[in-house]
Amino acid sequence: MLKFNKEVVYTDLLDPREDFRPQKIETEIRTDPLTGESGRLAHFGVIRMQKEDFLAWDTPENRSRCPFCPENLAKVTPQYPPQFIPEGRLKRGQTTIIPNIAPYDQYSALAVMSRAHIVPLEKMTTPLLKDALVAGLDFARRAAARENGRLPYQLIIWNYMPPSGGGLVHPHLQIIVTGFPGNLYRKTLEHSQNFYREHGKNYWQELCAVEKKLGKRFIGSTGAGHWLTPFVPQGLLGEFMVVFPEVKTIADCQEDTLQDLVAGLQRLFAYFEEMGIASFNMGLFFAPVGEAEKYFSLHARFVPRTYLNPQEKPSDINAMQMSLQEPVTVIRPETQCAELRELWGKGEK
Numbered sequence: 005m006l007k008f009n010k011e012v013v014y015t016d017l018l019d020p021r022e023d024f025r026p027q028k029i030e031t032e033i034r035t036d037p038l039t040g041e042s043g044r045l046a047h048f049g050v051i052r053m054q055k056e057d058f059l060a061w062d063t064p065e066n067r068s069r070c071p072f073c074p075e076n077l078a079k080v081t082p083q084y085p086p087q088f089i090p091e092g093r094l095k096r097g098q099t100t101i102i103p104n105i106a107p108y109d110q111y112s113a114l115a116v117m118s119r120a121h122i123v124p125l126e127k128m129t130t131p132l133l134k135d136a137l138v139a140g141l142d143f144a145r146r147a148a149a150r151e152n153g154r155l156p157y158q159l160i161i162w163n164y165m166p167p168s169g170g171g172l173v174h175p176h177l178q179i180i181v182t183g184f185p186g187n188l189y190r191k192t193l194e195h196s197q198n199f200y201r202e203h204g205k206n207y208w209q210e211l212c213a214v215e216k217k218l219g220k221r222f223i224g225s226t227g228a229g230h231w232l233t234p235f236v237p238q239g240l241l242g243e244f245m246v247v248f249p250e251v252k253t254i255a256d257c258q259e260d261t262l263q264d265l266v267a268g269l270q271r272l273f274a275y276f277e278e279m280g281i282a283s284f285n286m287g288l289f290f291a292p293v294g295e296a297e298k299y300f301s302l303h304a305r306f307v308p309r310t311y312l313n314p315q316e317k318p319s320d321i322n323a324m325q326m327s328l329q330e331p332v333t334v335i336r337p338e339t340q341c342a343e344l345r346e347l348w349g350k351g352e353k
């Protein structure tokens with residue numbers, strides 16, 4: 005039912021690193037089992053992770069200029085009108101939810117996650133992560149309820165640190181409630197619906213069952229969440245996914261679901277630390293209420309990000325991704341899965 009199609013092609017060249025002996029260099033082109041979209045595995049072993057000491061930016065001068073630091077937040081960030089959020093800003097633990105002053109959509113909120121200006125991955129504690137996600141979910145519920153089903157799509161996304169495109173280093177999630185889901189989410193919904201019509205099954209439940217059986221890309225579980233490396237990763241340094249096959253909408257997603265998400269996230273962060281990965285993007289996708297609950301399950305995707313080198317700081321996204329919309333990955337999902345599985349369970353805090 006799920007097809008993991010791939011094709012390997014070779015470049016013939018005379019290799020200067022081996023006295024110009026004939027050499028075959030491999031490129032693997034894979035097709036996503038849900039969307040049918042391609043991605044390629046190439047440049048194996050060429051990219052080294054570029055770790056930066058982000059803590060060096062935690063200076064009084066930088067903190068004084070940061071809108072999310074505690075001394076500035078109440079003065080310089082906007083509030084919601086009282087008819088929507090009577091308190092102006094939602095608070096939970098260290099998290100404060102504010103409107104994005106440069107919004108992407110009608111409901112485009114930020115969850116400022118911490119009082120600290122810089123929070124390295126190893127300091128992302130359970131309360132810090134969980135409070136931000138619970139508060140983000142609370143905001144999404146309020147916005148969705150206020151619009152009474154007119155904005156069916158809810159998203160929580162995260163740019164952590166500058167290589168990921170994060171413009172402010174002070175940790176913050178983004179919460180978007182919208183009628184316009186964006187291309188990946190829309191395609192994922194459409195293909196999940198097609199899969200359901202064709203096979204009478206929820207793709208996400210099937211994916212978890214099949215990957216668990218195959219064992220090559222299945223990392224492990226944290227409660228109701230199943231962690232795996234996608235067959236066609238979206239990032240240069242691969243991708244990680246957690247699927248909650250039985251959880252669908254923002255109404256189904258309870259605190260214990262987010263607790264399971266955080267438990268896995270901390271193991272993932274421990275792996276990132278070990279591999280020198282210090283930046284990533286996240287997308288958390290809920291099923292819209294209604295028909296989609298049959299064919300779509302809650303899942304999140306995590307893409308590690310890096311500069312290609314510390315001098316010129318080239319982006320890890322180039323014309324392949326921007327101009328051709330073609331992901332390129334330098335590590336096999338199966339290798340990455342095996343690496344993470346090795347320390348799965350050691351990263352809990």
Ligand SMILES: [Zn+2]
Nearest residue numbers: 070073121174
């Ligand atoms: Zn700050």
